[in-house]
Amino acid sequence: MVLADRCDILVVGSGNAGFSAAISAAESGTARVLLIDTCPEEWAGGNTYFTAAAYRxxxxxxxxxxxxxxxxxxxxxxxxxxxxxxxxxxxxxxxxxxxxxxxxxxxxxxxxxxxxxxxxxxxxxxxxxxxxxxxxxxxxxxxxxxxxMCLKTQDGGKGLVADHRAAAQASAVTVSWSTTLISVQNDSSTGNSIVTVKKDGRQQTVDAKAIIFAAGGFESNPRMRSEHLGPGWDKAMVRGTPFNTGSCLELCLRDLNAKAVGDWSGRHSVAWDAAANPTTGDREASNEYTKSGYPLGLMINVHGHRFVDEGVDFRNYTYAKFGRAILSQPEHVAFQVWDARGAEWLRDEEYRPERVERITADSIELLAQKCASRGLHDAE
Known part of the structure; x- marks a missing residue:
C-alpha cells in the first residue's frame, strides 16, 4: 500500500493498546487515523497475540x-x-x-x-x-x-487481535505493516509532528497532528532487559513478539524529551516452558507455554530445593512474579512437581501432553533419577 503523507492521528503499535486508541480516535470523529507497526502483517498484534486475554x-x-x-x-x-x-x-x-x-x-x-x-x-x-x-x-x-478475574476474550489473544483488526477496518482506520518509526520532529509553523518512517526499504515523511505511542515494550531486547531489569535478564526467554525491541521508547526519551517515570525494575514474568524457543513466541502455541499450575504442587531448582511458597496466594496474584524467582535460580530453570491427585487438576491449556514434557514415576526416588537426565543435579 502507498502510505499517505498526512493524517490526523498516528498510532504506533498494533497491540491491544494501539488498536483501542485507533478505534477510539476514529469513533471520536477523527477523519484520518493511521496505525503503523514495524512488524510484518503475519506478526500483527504485538504481545497481545500471545496472552490468554484475561481481563480484570x-x-x-x-x-x-x-x-x-x-x-x-x-x-x-x-x-x-x-x-x-x-x-x-x-x-x-x-x-x-x-x-x-x-x-x-x-x-x-x-x-x-x-x-x-x-x-x-x-x-x-x-x-x-x-x-x-x-x-x-x-x-x-x-x-x-x-x-x-472472570472474563477472557474468545480464542484468547489470537481472537482479541482478530476482533480488533475487524473493528479497525469497520472504523476506517488505515493500518500499515512493516512500517518502522525513524524520527519525530516538531513543525513550529503548524504545531504538527513530521514523522519519518521506513517502509518497503525507503524512508518517507508523514505530517501528523498528533501521535499516540503504544509500542514501548523492550521484552525482546536482551541489552535493555539487562540494563533496566538487572543482571541475568538478558537470559530470560521471550514469551511474545520478537519486534518489541524498545526502539520506540528510546526514541521518545532521546528525541522528544519524554520523562522516564514508574518502576523500571518491575516486570511481568511468568513460569515459561524451558523447551520453548528462547528468542521468540510461537504463533501457533501462543500462551500454552505458560506453566502456572504450581499452587497444586512444588517447584524445585536443579539442586532439588524449593525457593518460593507456591501457595502463598491465588495464582492470579503470584504468576507474574514467580518467573523472576525461577530466573534467579541456578541455570535459570525449575522443575514443577505434583502428586497424582494434584496432577488431575492441571489445565489442558498449559499442560496437555502434546505441548509439555511429563516425567512420571511411582516413587520420589525414581522420579528424581528420571529428572537427573533432564538437568536435576542432586538426585539423591
Missing part, C-alpha cells in the same frame, strides 16, 4: 457480566457462583500485589474505568466469554469463580 474488571456479579459474554446458556446460569468484584477489591489488590509502588492516579483511572472500558470494547465487536477453563472450578455442584 470491576463488576457487580454475574448479572453485570452476562450481557457481555457469548458462552453461557440459560441452563448454566443457576449453577454459576460469581461474587461481585468492587472498586475497593480492585484497588486493594493493586496496592497489595504492587507493594504500594503503583501510581495512585493511574490506578484510580484503571479501577474506575475498567467496567465501562470492557463494555466499550464489547460494543466494538470484542467477543468476551466467562473464563471457565482458567478461572473456575466445580465445587459442590456449582461452578465457582475465584481470584477476581
Amino acid at each position: 474488571t470491576v463488576h457487580g456479579g454475574l448479572q453485570d457480566v452476562l450481557p457481555l459474554v457469548n458462552n453461557v446458556s440459560p441452563e448454566q446460569i443457576v449453577n454459576i457462583e460469581l461474587a461481585p468484584y468492587l472498586e475497593r477489591d480492585f484497588s486493594d489488590d493493586i496496592e497489595r500485589v504492587c507493594s504500594g509502588r503503583s501510581d495512585p492516579k493511574l490506578a484510580r483511572i484503571l479501577v474506575k474505568d475498567s467496567n465501562s472500558t470492557i463494555k466499550w470494547l464489547a460494543s466494538h465487536g470484542i467477543r468476551f466469554q466467562l473464563s471457565f477453563n482458567r478461572q473456575a472450578y466445580e465445587v459442590g455442584g456449582k461452578i465457582k469463580f475465584w481470584g477476581g
Whole structure:
C-alpha cells in the first residue's frame, strides 16, 4: 500500500493498546487515523497475540457480566457462583500485589474505568466469554469463580487481535505493516509532528497532528532487559513478539524529551516452558507455554530445593512474579512437581501432553533419577 503523507492521528503499535486508541480516535470523529507497526502483517498484534486475554474488571456479579459474554446458556446460569468484584477489591489488590509502588492516579483511572472500558470494547465487536477453563472450578455442584478475574476474550489473544483488526477496518482506520518509526520532529509553523518512517526499504515523511505511542515494550531486547531489569535478564526467554525491541521508547526519551517515570525494575514474568524457543513466541502455541499450575504442587531448582511458597496466594496474584524467582535460580530453570491427585487438576491449556514434557514415576526416588537426565543435579 502507498502510505499517505498526512493524517490526523498516528498510532504506533498494533497491540491491544494501539488498536483501542485507533478505534477510539476514529469513533471520536477523527477523519484520518493511521496505525503503523514495524512488524510484518503475519506478526500483527504485538504481545497481545500471545496472552490468554484475561481481563480484570470491576463488576457487580454475574448479572453485570452476562450481557457481555457469548458462552453461557440459560441452563448454566443457576449453577454459576460469581461474587461481585468492587472498586475497593480492585484497588486493594493493586496496592497489595504492587507493594504500594503503583501510581495512585493511574490506578484510580484503571479501577474506575475498567467496567465501562470492557463494555466499550464489547460494543466494538470484542467477543468476551466467562473464563471457565482458567478461572473456575466445580465445587459442590456449582461452578465457582475465584481470584477476581472472570472474563477472557474468545480464542484468547489470537481472537482479541482478530476482533480488533475487524473493528479497525469497520472504523476506517488505515493500518500499515512493516512500517518502522525513524524520527519525530516538531513543525513550529503548524504545531504538527513530521514523522519519518521506513517502509518497503525507503524512508518517507508523514505530517501528523498528533501521535499516540503504544509500542514501548523492550521484552525482546536482551541489552535493555539487562540494563533496566538487572543482571541475568538478558537470559530470560521471550514469551511474545520478537519486534518489541524498545526502539520506540528510546526514541521518545532521546528525541522528544519524554520523562522516564514508574518502576523500571518491575516486570511481568511468568513460569515459561524451558523447551520453548528462547528468542521468540510461537504463533501457533501462543500462551500454552505458560506453566502456572504450581499452587497444586512444588517447584524445585536443579539442586532439588524449593525457593518460593507456591501457595502463598491465588495464582492470579503470584504468576507474574514467580518467573523472576525461577530466573534467579541456578541455570535459570525449575522443575514443577505434583502428586497424582494434584496432577488431575492441571489445565489442558498449559499442560496437555502434546505441548509439555511429563516425567512420571511411582516413587520420589525414581522420579528424581528420571529428572537427573533432564538437568536435576542432586538426585539423591
